[in-house]
Amino acid sequence: MADPRTYRPKAGEIPTEPGVYRFTGEGGRVLYVGKAKNLRARLSNYFAPLHTLHERTRRMVTSATGVMWTVVGSDIEALQLEYTWIKELDPPFNVKFRDDKTYPFMAITLGDEAPRVMVTRNTKIRGAKYFGPYPKIWAVHDTIDLMIKAFPIRTCSDSSYKRAMQSGRPCFPGQIGRCGGPCSGRVTIEEHREIVDDFVAFMSGHDRRFTTDATKKMKAAAERQDYEAAARYRDRLLALEAVLEKSAVVLADRVDADLFGFEHDELSAAVQQFIVRGGRVRGVRSWTVDKELDIDTPELVERTLLRAYADAGRESIPKEIYVPAVPEDLAELETFLSERRGRGKVKVQVAKRGEKVALMETAVVNAKHSLQLYKTRRSGDFVARSAALGDIKEALGMEDAPLRIECYDVSHLSGTNIVASMVVFEDGLPRKDQYRRFSIASSTDDTDSIHQVLTRRLAYLRGAPDPDEPEAPADPLADGEVEAVAKPKKFAYPPQLLLVDGGAPQVAAAQRALEESGVEGITLAGIAKRLEEIWVPDSDFPVILPRGSEALFLIQRVRDEAHRFAISYQRQRRRRDISSVLGEIPGLGPSRVKQLLTAFGSVSRLRSATTDEIAEVKGIGPQLASAVHDRLRND
Template sequence: MNTKIQEKLKLLPDKPGVYKMFNAQGELIYVGKAVNLKNRVRQYFQSQKNHTAKVRAMVSNICDFDFVIVTNETEALNLESNLIKQNMPYYNILLKDDKHFPYIRIDFRQDFPRVEIVRRYKRDGAKYFGPYLSSFMLRESIEAVRENFPVRQCKHDIGRMIARGERPCLMYHVGKCCAPCTGKVTREQYHELLNEVAALFEGNCKPYIAKLTEQMQKESQNLNFEKAAQLRDRIRAIKSVSEKQIASSATDKCYDVFALARDELGTLAYGLFVRGGNVISAEGYKIEAEDESFSEIIEQFLLQFYHDAGDMPHEINVADEPQECEQLEAFLSQKCGHSVKIRVPKRGEKLKQCELAKMNAAQTLARSRELAHREWERTEGALAELCRIIGIGMLPHRMECFDNSHFQGRDTVGSMVVFINGKPEKSLYRRFKTKQDTAGDDYLAMREHLSRRFERTLAGDEKFAELPDLLVVDGGRGQLNVALEVLDEYGLSYIPTIGLAEKNEEIILPDREEPVILPRSSPALQILQRIRDEAHRFAITYHRSVRAKNSLYSRLDEIEGIGDKRKRVLYEKFVTIDAVSAAEIDELRAVPGMNIRAAQAVYDFFHPNGSAGAAASAETGNAVQSEHHKAQLQSAENKRNADNGE
């Protein structure tokens, strides 16, 4: 988990929302929903013992995340689904199809429609409600509706049953169906009943809940606690499914929603984009504005935002009315070729969406402000504290840190990492393969690497032209003394130099016998730890690469017919000796520069018994014989040509 993620985790709100995970390339790899963003997102980066392999793989690829606050969990699901369908994130494989999300469907075009649960929303003229979070809770609500509204549940052909004079089924006799199949209810009466059901799923459920509550209290007074508990559960289910949704209205409405927020660092416009009744995306836009009013800002923003827009809705809802609203409407209408209305909602769902956009705008600015402050503490604030501790007069623009890595004195390498203004600058990193046999002598290796670095500077090498404002060595007093001696040898003793001993995180200063020990929360210590850890990581990575290569080369030296060129191509292809030993003959033969005999030699070296590759060996033997036969034929052909004077 990188520092950026650590800082963002501290800013997560205790609100429902949707979070988005990004990889190192900035690609959206996962979208999820949460009742509580703070708790849910933090779970990914805590102990991974209970995580599945898929989640662990995903977390290892997360380099950044973002989130959108919503009003409730249902809305979070809708927005999550829309984002997944739009972006198809890699780790959302199970959610790319919305078949998991149930809807309630009532087709009022039919004379006697059923109230049914479906898994896909279609624009077929029927009325849909949803999607909903829980299939179980939805079915509980449907059952509660059927207990109190006698709508039909069967799939029979009602017209045919009426024509045949069928008798009503058991559901009619127990009061759970009004028996339209027998003609006991008219189409108008049945649709009136369904309108009450539709009102329930649209959120107008207070009268119905009051009725159930009264029944529950009666059952409780009669000491029928089991029945009372069932009614209580149904009330909860109805309240759950009747939440008024913002992110999905199951309509064909298309419009955009914008709201502004401002703080001391700047102004931000936040947009919600509704297509087909669904909020398909949400985005914040930084605006360069100082003292302008919101009316001025939103006018200029809309002009610029829709300047090259190919998909302009018929309606734009804003929290603040723009200046010259009528002129702006006329301009946008002319530009897109259809009527565009700009509205400031005063009530209803669209007002809620404006408030939601405004809340997200304010939250986005607050996150930016807090992150900017924390970034300042981590960089300039940390450097200022470091200057005070080590006694230098100006902030170190360029910091360099050196570290060594070896295994039992072999394959020794060194690393140089560079921080510019407190941040890593990887393009300036350098690594050193130790030339002399240091036999595990860390001081000797450090001396060589530092000497080579400053020799290159004095020789005019552009890659090492800039000198550090602060030199940090990973180690204690001994490593620091080596660094000071090298700097003195090259006439660079004026460069401030310190050591950082890892055991107790002690800062070693040249002119002070006792080390400086800072609290773990100190920004100065943290920036030293970051550059030291980065140097350590860079050195270890290079050491492992060198060690693997040397190990591979040393084993391949024992194989006849494998020279430096073939060792190099085998290393480039397989990297490790284990990979080479596990390779089949065909894989070895496919490596550029390898022929059949060389591939067989490598395979036989790692498989002395030959049992595992018997079939492959036979194939290779046939191929060798074939090549030999071809060579004989070519030789005979050349001889005939020579005899004929060609």
């Protein structure tokens, strides 16, 4: 571990101009790349006293052995240079994008004599018009299959087209009705170009004039009894409507915008990009990000936009970009994107009302699902789980890997309805049939609650009977409520690792309960949420697991599961309590209690409601509303 003071440059040596800085480690490897409007002001933050730095920043500066900087002419140049170096050098402390794959596009080769439609991942075809990206390659093929029914343009390869034009025989796709180019012998090059123009126009904006035109021509053909032509127009209309149904209208016509939804925690982030063209979602992209340093949402937004657009073609950058929070360097970012686009100003903003807010919420929901899926798949990897358990064993000095982990969390609402949860992970996977939920009658604080819960749980490791056994002479958990979902023997099975949600105070309370129980052979640790630090008993400093490590990922998942389980039980208790209180009011039966809770959505809103607001609920008159209001205020 290096001392930052050994390589700290003098303040007068650091310029005050904009630039890009690089922290380097042993062997000259670049550990972190950043940009600054004022290099001196930014770098001075890294050389503050170590105890004032964020843990991840402290790890970076103590891992580094030197710092360098490059002065540039403007903030825009700094933004461009930072992105270039991050992509080229792949510094370990910068944001890492897990998904670097390219996405499939639909391309129309307008530079060809007879343009063709094709599926490609190459976004640098000269003269091509691109649509997408699409999430899956089959989605592009489905769209093309529908479109060529309405706009029969060329789909054959260049070699097939050349051979067909030289021989005068249709290409093979043309023989089976899959190619509508001049090589099929059905249209001229000029007629084909007109169809291609219509194809592009419809894909660019899903113009309704094509469906209107097809409807008119179908009716006209039917009136003159040209039923074959009417059938062709009917098929074309059905194909156009199918494409329109696949691209739901979400914004006003002719709106071109990209929307980015984010969901992130201390270790990872998921990004969901909705590509809207002509008022319709034309493509989606999603990727996950590993966060080595602690970055907030605005900075994550900035790095994501750079990643999404720095190598994109001009056609891929819209005029409007909607994000959950604007970056600090908003003006510079907009200038950078506008220069990349080459025409008009690009606006990066937060959606505030209407359909854009609704679509942003949908993007966020998708990002949440992506992050959950990423965590689930990562935890389902046997090799990763084995490595995590081995790393935990080494970090905590255990004799064996913790094949059974129990984690405890406490939840309450302003000191009321105090509950706790116990979750069990075996071989790195949750064992939900062995989860437990505790009700705590009274407690002074979270440490006292932890002590109570562990005292009651550890009693079963001394041979006490399970609460499910009716003949039990004594029940160590009788002072509170336990809802058990496990078989009797499972509660007495000891864990190798016992985790609590919290830092040193919670660990000390758990250690006291462990010592009082007389149980031995259990390793104890706590995880503090803000910095993801692992605290062990009788230690002045936490154990720091590497960011992005499988060990920290597993411990965080166990802690989050305990928190979720405790919160869900606490909410159930609150709903149960308020229903019981309301049920004591004369004239207020179960159906009316349900109507009240449904109308106000939460107990807190119902408690703060006025008598008149309560009386507006169906079936609740002024007299009953007054009784409800008085009962809740006096409760």
